[in-house]
């Protein structure tokens with residue numbers, strides 16, 4: 001059996017869609033297309049492909065009746081199925097195959113499902129963000145991003161910005177309760193790093209992602225806002241200072257290497273053996289609800305995330321509406337709720353989700369949740385080179401990277417990072433001014449290592465040191481359903 005919610009389309013005759021469309025127009029046949037699951041070699045989640053079954057009826061009348069009823073059933077069962085989508089393709093992302101991926105694998109599925117799309121192939125960086133901020137978006141049910149994490153970040157900033165503009169909310173105000181976005185985002189992976197796709201679907205596969213869009217799956221997602229002075233950025237996968245900031249800054253110099261630049265830069269930065277002084281403050285999340293060390297995984301239908309949705313609905317300040325952040329009373333946090341730690345760190349990372357990716361199949365924080373309104377703060381204190389290598393290496397397998405004496409992980413709702421006050425006032429500011437991306441690292445020959453790092457915000461450099469971050473529960477919705485548990489589904493190999 002196939003659940004009606006997973007039927008993609010019903011066509012007259014004997015029809016094939018992928019890899020190429022062909023129609024044999026017969027009077028008594030019809031073809032049903034649906035989601036078919038298969039195991040994915042190596043990845044954590046399940047691959048979805050387009051299944052098809054042909055039916056033959058004794059008469060044309062009966063065939064037409066079947067088609068009509070099936071189509072009506074599909075329509076009734078899919079309240080969130082998109083009808084009209086705005087699609088942005090980054091033609092230069094990853095292996096520059098965005099256009100081909102969209103037109104050969106995704107567009108035919110949209111057509112089969114009766115979805116109309118307005119496609120924009122971008123001509124410059126930030127075009128998609130600017131479009132979402134300024135242009136008319138009436139009539140669209142969602143936005144599709146064909147590209148990698150960088151392109152997703154554009155869509156994220158455009159959509160959150162537009163939603164706040166329309167709601168009259170000031171994004172630069174760290175205490176503002178941000179308005180959740182009403183348009184869904186679909187990610188068709190076509191970049192060199194597709195971490196958000198991997199962490200929300202479990203595989204990097206355009207057809208799987210397109211099918212999640214077609215059937216109108218909905219996965220809420222926590223977003224971290226990062227504030228400094230009067231600027232703000234958003235992050236979903238990694239906000240990292242120290243090692244991850246340095247790796248990103250170094251990798252910008254080696255763009256020509258493609259995705260390999262992260263391994264190269266990672267090795268270089270590792271060999272530089274740096275640590276940075278800082279003061280980290282955080283507001284712990286309610287420990288009764290979950291813990292980053294509880295060894296659970298946020299999978300499709302996750303109960304921790306569902307309870308968080310319930311909290312959103314029940315919260316008295318939210319007037320029973322899902323479309324309001326449950327951190328509306330942020331200002332009511334008194335200073336004594338903040339926990340403060342100070343010292344030298346190899347890295348300070350904050351992630352709203354597990355951030356699993358092919359490089360690290362369980363992710364930066366394997367038990368983090370996609371939509372629980374919290375983030376995991378990982379503090380790696382300064383340690384010897386071998387210890388830090390052990391920490392990094394544990395990301396590649398199932399060994400617990402938090403079970404090390406110099407690593408701490410906290411589930412939090414807000415984080416502040418600042419420089420220790422013992423330093424002469426203004427000293428760091430001076431250093432900040434001198435720092436340019438080119439002189440930031442000079443390989444292994446550095447005589448005087450820089451005293452400050454930069455922040456890596458989902459793969460983009462934030463050239464600031466002191467930040468204030470807040471997790472906004474379920475600010476976004478993706479056309480996804482989280483990682484499906486392989487054990488709960490029958491699937492072909």
Ligand SMILES: CCCCCCCCCCCCC/C=C/[C@@H](O)[C@H](CO)NC(=O)CCCCCCCCCCCCCCC
Nearest residue numbers: 149193195237238262266267270355360392393395458459
């Ligand atoms: C010994 C093996 C160590 C393997 C360590 C693997 C740790 C992997 C953790 C990955 C976390 C990814 C989080 C996602 C971030 C994305 O929003 C962002 C945008 O795409 N990506 C990056 O910033 C890109 C950040 C990329 C960071 C890659 C770090 C690679 C480290 C390699 C270290 C080698 C040391 C070798 C010493 C001999």
Ligand SMILES: Nc1ncnc2c1ncn2[C@@H]1O[C@H](COP(=O)(O)OP(=O)(O)OP(=O)(O)O)[C@@H](O)[C@H]1O
Nearest residue numbers: 093094122123124125147148149150151191192193
């Ligand atoms: N037409 C364009 N020309 C140049 N840059 C673009 C264009 N469209 C989008 N971009 C930018 O390209 C950057 C990288 O895009 P994307 O994430 O899709 O690919 P990627 O190969 O995974 O990149 P990276 O690994 O560098 O993050 C994004 O930050 C986006 O703003």
Ligand SMILES: [Ca+2]
Nearest residue numbers: 222352369374
């Ligand atoms: Ca979370």
